[in-house]
Amino acid sequence: MEHLTSLDVGVVGAGIIGLATALTLADRGHRVTVFDPAPASGASHHAGGMLAPTAEVVYKQDPLFPLMARAAEWYPELISLTNAYSELPTGHRTEGTLVVARDRADRTHLDELRDYQHAHGMVVEALSTRKARSLEPALSPALAGAVRIAGDHQVQPRLFTRALYDACARAGVSFREEKVADVGAVDADQVIICAGLGAREVGGWFEGPNPLKLRPVYGDVLQLGVPEHQFPLLNHVVRGFVEDRPVYLIPRSDRTLTLGATSREDDRPLPQAGGVHQLLRDAIDVVPAIDECDVLESTAGARPGSPDDLPYLGRVSERVVVSTGYFRHGILLTSVAARCGAELVEKRRPSIDLAACAPLRHA
Ligand SMILES: Cc1cc2nc3c(=O)[nH]c(=O)nc-3n(C[C@H](O)[C@H](O)[C@H](O)COP(=O)(O)OP(=O)(O)OC[C@H]3O[C@@H](n4cnc5c(N)ncnc54)[C@H](O)[C@@H]3O)c2cc1C
Incomplete structure (x- = not known):
């Protein structure tokens, strides 16, 4: 211009x-x-x-x-x-996002959040867990609730x-x-x-x-490799609440998958064992086949936070x-x-x- x-x-x-x-x-x-x-x-x-x-x-x-x-x-x-x-x-993908709840308390959290999102004019579609699993067969059969957010994408x-x-x-x-x-x-x-x-x-x-x-808010994050026979493990971004903790899985077209992220303000710039353990445990709870993925990398990044x-x-x-x-x-x-x-x-x-x-x- x-x-x-x-x-x-x-x-x-x-x-x-x-x-x-x-x-x-x-x-x-x-x-x-x-x-x-x-x-x-x-x-x-x-x-x-x-x-x-x-x-x-x-x-x-x-x-x-x-x-x-x-x-x-x-x-x-x-x-x-x-x-x-x-x-x-750019890795721009528009399949959308599924948000799932691990147990009944997480389901309550998901329902309350959906009410809040609706009250603010946002588009969130309630799904049966059966429907969610038909969209993403790798999801655990033990989930308690799910929604689809078609407008939430990724790069x-x-x-x-x-x-x-x-x-x-x-x-x-x-x-x-x-x-x-x-x-x-x-x-x-x-x-x-x-x-x-x-x-x-x-x-x-x-x-x-x-x-x-400004203050650093650290997040531990993992890059996983999806075995060839399981690819594509997921197509949507999958976010989960597991015992009230958030976890997300972002599938990439290159057979990798990003698993994140913790949130901590302890000024420790390296990935923490406890955080990595928690991410893997929660991710496996939501998508059991994560168990078979390769761990390619674990890092921690600092989000630039304001008050x-x-x-x-x-x-x-x-x-x-x-x-x-x-x-x-x-x-x-x-x-x-x-x-x-x-x-x-x-x-x-x-x-x-x-x-x-x-x-x-x-x-
Ligand atoms: C684990 C994690 C997960 C995240 N996930 C998401 C997500 O899913 N979606 C989302 O929207 N956001 C996400 N974020 C937040 C997002 O990453 C940041 O808000 C964003 O990257 C900030 O970009 P930036 O360019 O401002 O800062 P940065 O990416 O930090 O870049 C700053 C640059 O400035 C340079 N620099 C610093 N000081 C100087 C100087 N004095 N002179 C010259 N150059 C300098 C640095 O070298 C650096 O390259 C996530 C963050 C983390 C840590």
């Missing part, structure tokens, strides 16, 4: 947020440089990649719901933009960030493998800080203590825009971050109301 004023824009951070923002800006005709000493090495590397505005609803987080709904609505456009520049796969974050990087390069974005400690050192008309948790260490735009109250679980997205000075704090939903919210981030950089009114995301609200 051609614009009257073409800007020099510095993007700090090449996680999914920085890459998608850079691509959007380059597509609008701006000259973009992305700074990151280790592109796509943060939360985006570990994420499951569920695009789940409905299944991921958390009670009383109402300001998040419209952002998540818009993000899902705008996602196909972001995928198309990526595909317009890169032939690499494979590692593939998608690689495709975004490639798309950026083809769209003319320059990359510098450098850490930015001070935005004053970035030679650009506009700077957008998309450094995830690293935004805590990017200075030059505030006085006194950093106004962003109210809402992102920091807004302009903080004539020259600087902040776009971080995407916490549990950053893969989904990428479409909102990219479009609104580009609008903010251009000093245009964002397409949606971002008042709840003001970067200085916790200062």
